[in-house]
Amino acid sequence: MNPVARLSSTSTGQAAPSGLTGATVATNAAESFPPLGIRRGVLLGLAVFAVAAFLLSLAVGSVPIPLDEVVRVLLGVQASKDTWQTIVLVFRLPKAITALLAGAALSVAGLQMQTLFRNPLADPFALGISSGASLGVALAVLGGAAASVSVFGRAAYLGDFGLVTAASLGAAAVFALVLAIARRVQSVITLLVLGLMISYLAGAVVSVLIYFSIPEQVSAYLNWTFGSFGGVTWQQMRAFAPTLLLGLAAALFTAKPLNALLLGENYAASMGINVRAARWWVTASASLLAGAVTAFCGPIGFIGIAVPHLCRALFGSSDHRVLLPAALMLGGGLALIFDLISQMPGARAALPLNVVTSAVGAPVVLWIVLRRQSFGRV
Template identity: 45%
Template sequence: MKSKSIILLIFFALLAFTWVNIGLGSVSISQSALFKILFTQEEVNSTWSYIIWEYRLPKAVTAILVGGALGVSGMLMQTLFRNPLAGPYVLGLSSGASLGVAILILGGSLFGGLLGTLIFSKWALVIFSSLGSLVVLLAILTTAIKIKDSMALLIIGLMFASLTGAVVSVLSYFSPASNLQQYIFWSFGSLGNLNWQEVGVLFTFFIIGSVVCLFCLKNLNALLLGENYAKSLGVNIKQNRFLVILSTSVLAGSVTAFAGPIAFIGLAVPHIIRQVIKTNNHFILMPSVLFGGAIIMLICDTIAQLPGSEYTLPINAITSIFGAPIVIWLLIKKQKITF
């Protein structure tokens, strides 16, 4: 089957899983009622309408944006570093966001005053998370200009992650249990806390990061054969590396800011898609990974909802439980991941 046909099938699968995700939850809503609420002006149960338009639909759109952004980010990092274990957070962006949130939540009890009052602001977590990612991003970009070796840049990113993790540990040690619990809840990740305004902001960052990514795709195809070969084709390695890091930072950083750190998706989705579509052409991989990441995120969110139950499981736990066995199975079946 041609790659374009597979991409089209993945897209229709995305639409199907979106419908399933919206239709399932703690409140049972029939398929006919769901159709009327979404596509007709016919009056239906007002409570059901509120649940669909103000909770389930924003959450489904958030899952699509989060899954797509992390999938594309993972693809970019794996190609840039030519490392199948690289993910969207390998540069320390997630750790930087975690540090920003830790300063807000855990540091609020230590420093008091303004930070203590900001904890209860809805946008405070987003702002501090974004600032934390931005600080790490600026440090990485500054380093990328001076360092030629991509593997050295990868190690530096891991060191940034280790450093910020150590600061978070110190803040956690001195924080009261209530603040520590709030920080832990944030670290679980969540897709259901965004209203339409916040989804719109996340979508804006998603578009910006995706557009930057489009300028990298041709050079990434050349980079698969090595940096020396890419240079011989006229690829500006430093400029390409800058664009890849910028795109990943915008995509993964915005996701972390609005939904918290989401594990597994960025690491595994590119590998899964490469097993479905036998190509390394990034012009084909990008839409496939985007749609595939969105589908897997929707599936994980549907499972996390525990349909028919009032409980919701942490999305981070579901992504790992659902995804790790798939990757292990693919490795055993194929013996190696083509890259």
């Protein structure tokens, strides 16, 4: 007997408006409702993975340090050797914290962009943030000598701080532009095209600068584009960490609108989401995360595009209440692993970080595209 037949037989009988309660009592044997809640077990596993990767990255390196000594240093107890103490606190800890935060930030921002644009190939830089940063650095490193007046150009030769400043300014300029426009545009596609055009414009200027530069400057610029977690000092960490933590906290508040946006902006609006406000919050937090990471670590590719896909596959879910924390932890852990691989102990030279992330990221994206094709929906 179908539910409506039951329903009408109960509701016609009496005037009581509880017509459908009869249907709940007689449950169909075939129906089973899958759990909707957050799967805490897998999330806990990811947290363990991130912590393990963190400790490992403190222990492994040209000078191996036993794990228990690493833990001692972290707990504030003096290590058995002074050199271990110094290596962990001065060299490895800032780098590990940077990798953890940057990986988490890129993954979360990538997830937000993929949902906002309903495009599986969107990444944290879809809005042109990294292009802005690249342009800033290129102007500082390359344009500095060309014009021979730029403060940043000279600073770039003196240390990394000039690079960070230049990249921050470039990223911030695009960030401000995107936010100013995000509230006004009718369609999210306009934003995507805007980001693309910013990238092309910045790319053109960078190409011109490279064309007129001497090889030493070009190589300084290229070095920056390889990406690195090693450049953030304790001093810079005071700006880097709070910025990313703020961005990550803001991102966690976008889970509900992002879930509604899975159905597109029309449906989201019909379900009570203020689409323009949601779009602004998502672009603001994602751009802040992507911009800060690019400014301090360079344009790090593929983590932001691959980790969200890994999380979806891992949880078999598109629910952002699960995906956001999952991307945060998996991204942080993976960035640490990528960094470890890029400077494998025993290897003569460290590989550029972007080489490692792409070498691992590209097969993942390929796998996803091929898998989607087999579903008949690319």
